[in-house]
Structure formats: C-alpha cells, structure tokens
Amino acid sequence: MEDFDPTYIQAPEHRSDSNFIPNQPEEIPVIDLSRLDDPEDVQNVISEIGDACEKWGFFQVINHGVPSDARQRVEKTVKMFFDLPMEEKIKVKRDEVNPVGYHDGEHTKNVKDWKEVFDIYFKDPMVIPSSTDPEDEGLRLVYNKWPQSPSDFREACEVYAKHAEKLAFKLLELISLSLGLPKERFHDYFKEQMSFFRINRYPPCPRPDLALGVGHHKDADVISLLAQDEVGGLQVSRRSDGVWFPIRPVPNALVINIGNCMEIWTNDKYWSAEHRVVVNTTRERYSIPFFLLPSHDVEVKPLEELVSPENPPRYKGYKWGKFYVSRNRSDFRKLEIENIQIDDFKVKT
Ligand code: OGA
Ligand code: NI
Numbered sequence: 001m002e003d004f005d006p007t008y009i010q011a012p013e014h015r016s017d018s019n020f021i022p023n024q025p026e027e028i029p030v031i032d033l034s035r036l037d038d039p040e041d042v043q044n045v046i047s048e049i050g051d052a053c054e055k056w057g058f059f060q061v062i063n064h065g066v067p068s069d070a071r072q073r074v075e076k077t078v079k080m081f082f083d084l085p086m087e088e089k090i091k092v093k094r095d096e097v098n099p100v101g102y103h104d105g106e107h108t109k110n111v112k113d114w115k116e117v118f119d120i121y122f123k124d125p126m127v128i129p130s131s132t133d134p135e136d137e138g139l140r141l142v143y144n145k146w147p148q149s150p151s152d153f154r155e156a157c158e159v160y161a162k163h164a165e166k167l168a169f170k171l172l173e174l175i176s177l178s179l180g181l182p183k184e185r186f187h188d189y190f191k192e193q194m195s196f197f198r199i200n201r202y203p204p205c206p207r208p209d210l211a212l213g214v215g216h217h218k219d220a221d222v223i224s225l226l227a228q229d230e231v232g233g234l235q236v237s238r239r240s241d242g243v244w245f246p247i248r249p250v251p252n253a254l255v256i257n258i259g260n261c262m263e264i265w266t267n268d269k270y271w272s273a274e275h276r277v278v279v280n281t282t283r284e285r286y287s288i289p290f291f292l293l294p295s296h297d298v299e300v301k302p303l304e305e306l307v308s309p310e311n312p313p314r315y316k317g318y319k320w321g322k323f324y325v326s327r328n329r330s331d332f333r334k335l336e337i338e339n340i341q342i343d344d345f346k347v348k349t
Pocket of ligand 2: 217218219
C-alpha cells in the first residue's frame with residue numbers, strides 16, 4: 001500500500017468520501033419511455049425529462065428501444081478484448097494522429113484515472129479541424145482502430161452504436177419539446193457529427209479512498225447515454241448543493257446526462273452536472289457511454305429563442321471542433337496548466 005502510485009491520488013476535497021452523505025433517499029428519476037406510446041402520457045414524459053434536466057442534469061431511461069442483446073454482445077466482446085495481454089492491447093493504442101482506440105492513462109483535471117478505455121468514433125472517418133489555431137480552417141479525417149481479436153469486436157460495437165445514436169436523437173427531440181422548441185430544432189447541428197463512444201473498464205483498486213475511476217468532471221458533449229453494469233460507482237453532484245448521489249444500477253437502463261453544449265444552448269436552464277466514478281477493492285466495473293457531439297463547424301452559444309433582455313446570454317460562442325481538438329491534446333499527458341474548460345467561455349459579469 002505504501003507504494004501506491006501518487007499520480008492517481010486525488011486532492012482530499014475530491015476523494016470519494018468528500019461531500020458524500022450515505023443513505024440519502026434516491027431522487028434521480030427513472031423514466032419509462034414506453035409511456036410515449038400512450039398519447040395521453042406523452043406530455044407528462046416530456047415535462048418529467050425537462051424537470052430532470054433542470055434539477056439534476058441526469059436521469060435514467062428504461063424501455064428505451066436499445067435491444068438488450070446488442071448491449072450484451074458488446075459487453076461480452078469488450079471484456080474479451082480487455083482481458084488480452086498488454087502487448088495485444090497496445091497494438092490499437094491511441095496516438096496523436098488518431099486519438100481513438102485503447103488507452104490506459106487518461107487524466108481528468110490532471111490526476112490519473114483508475115481505468116482503461118477504448119474509444120470509437122461513430123462516423124468513420126470523422127472530420128475534425130487540423131489545428132487548434134482559430135484562423136486555420138483546415139480539416140482532416142480521423143479513423144477508427146479495430147483490434148484483430150475478438151473477431152466480432154467491430155461489428156458488435158457498430159451495431160450497438162447505431163441503436164444508441166437512434167435513441168440519442170429521440171431524446172434530443174424530447175428535450176427540444178421540453179424547452180418549447182420544435183422537435184427537430186437541433187438536428188442541423190449534427191450533419192457531420194463528431195459523436196463517439198467509449199468503453200470504460202475500472203479494475204479493482206487497492207486504494208479507492210485515494211483514487212477515482214474518473215475524477216469529477218462535466219461532459220463536454222450535448223447529451224451522454226451510458227450503459228453501466230451492476231457493480232455501481234457513478235455519482236452525481238446535486239445542482240442545488242453539490243452533495244454527491246449514487247446513480248443506482250437499474251438492469252437494462254441507460255443513464256442520460258446533459259453535457260456542456262446543451263447547457264450553453266439553453267443558457268444554463270438545463271444543467272451539466274459534475275459526476276465521478278468511485279472504484280472498489282474487489283470488483284471490476286464496465287461502462288459504455290455514447291457521447292453525442294455536434295459537427296466541427298457548429299458555433300456553440302445560447303439559442304436566440306431562449307435568451308431575452310431579462311435573460312441575456314451567459315456565454316460567448318465557441319466553435320465546437322476547435323474546442324474538441326484543444327481539449328483532446330490535454331488527455332495525453334499531465335499538463336502544467338489546467339486544460340480548457342467551459343467556464344472560460346462564460347460572459348464575465
Ligand atoms: C465518462 C463518465 C461514468 C461511468 O466516461 O465521462 O462519466 O460510470 N463515465 O463510467
Ligand atoms: Ni462523464
């Protein structure tokens with residue numbers, strides 16, 4: 001224990017016991033999407049989603065249409081991949097040219113996460129800016145990396161991702177309606193979507209009191225859809241007071257959360273919550289988030305319909321693709337400076 005690697009150690013105020021009050025009543029909503037089949041219930045579902053986005057920035061959905069066999073298949077093949085020897089896994093390692101594939105040393109806020117990941121672009125190839133320079137309009141293509149073994153890894157992932165994307169757009173429509181906007185208000189932002197999905201493996205950890213699976217962070221995307229296994233460990237910080245709450249594993253449910261883009265589009269009406277992953281000493285845990293991201297050229301700024309003289313824009317706009325490439329560089333190594341954060345775009349008052 002004495003020689004626990006210090007690069008994993010969280011500052012005391014960010015450890016798993018900070019601001020966590022055990023045995024609080026469960027409040028994060030679980031919404032049954034099969035209720036959308038009942039025309040009389042549709043409006044209730046929409047307002048429950050809107051309330052959850054405002055109060056928590058998190059909710060879970062059940063009967064969401066992503067088939068459980070597609071999910072089980074991906075869970076099975078990714079386990080086989082992560083169980084391979086390291087020499088095999090690093091053949092599909094993330095690099096600076098194509099920042100996807102296998103990676104085991106991600107930093108969140110400059111502290112190392114206790115996890116291994118595998119990242120996959122939804123569109124292959126995907127179009128991204130070629131540099132972080134705001135004046136440079138150059139673009140480049142980035143490609144997925146696929147392991148040779150297990151042999152159905154690629155197909156299992158692609159099938160699951162298509163279902164997840166379909167649900168992401170359905171949720172986007174419901175969120176749009178909950179804001180009093182037309183159903184398809186956001187669709188044009190996704191013509192060259194930069195969505196990707198990730199497989200997280202959190203191995204057992206000898207010091208869950210010091211390290212985290214993922215340190216506290218907000219997702220930078222529009223919405224995230226996360227499949228978690230039965231182990232548990234995801235926690236969300238409550239908007240009203242910052243107290244941490246566990247997101248209880250519900251069989252076959254998906255955890256949905258609001259990311260920074262949606263928070264900015266709604267001028268802070270909807271909340272992108274801080275969340276983190278607590279690890280444990282005995283059980284490995286898997287999770288599969290799908291991150292819905294706009295096209296590289298989308299200007300992320302408060303929607304005109306949602307601002308007014310009484311509610312002026314709280315953010316300056318930024319180009320999504322430029323933000324993404326600046327952000328991505330910092331995942332590779334510990335930087336001396338804090339990486340770029342959404343608050344850097346807040347209008348100073
Ligand atoms: C993430 C994340 C949560 C989890 O990958 O951004 O928050 O439960 N994951 O793995
Ligand atoms: Ni996250």
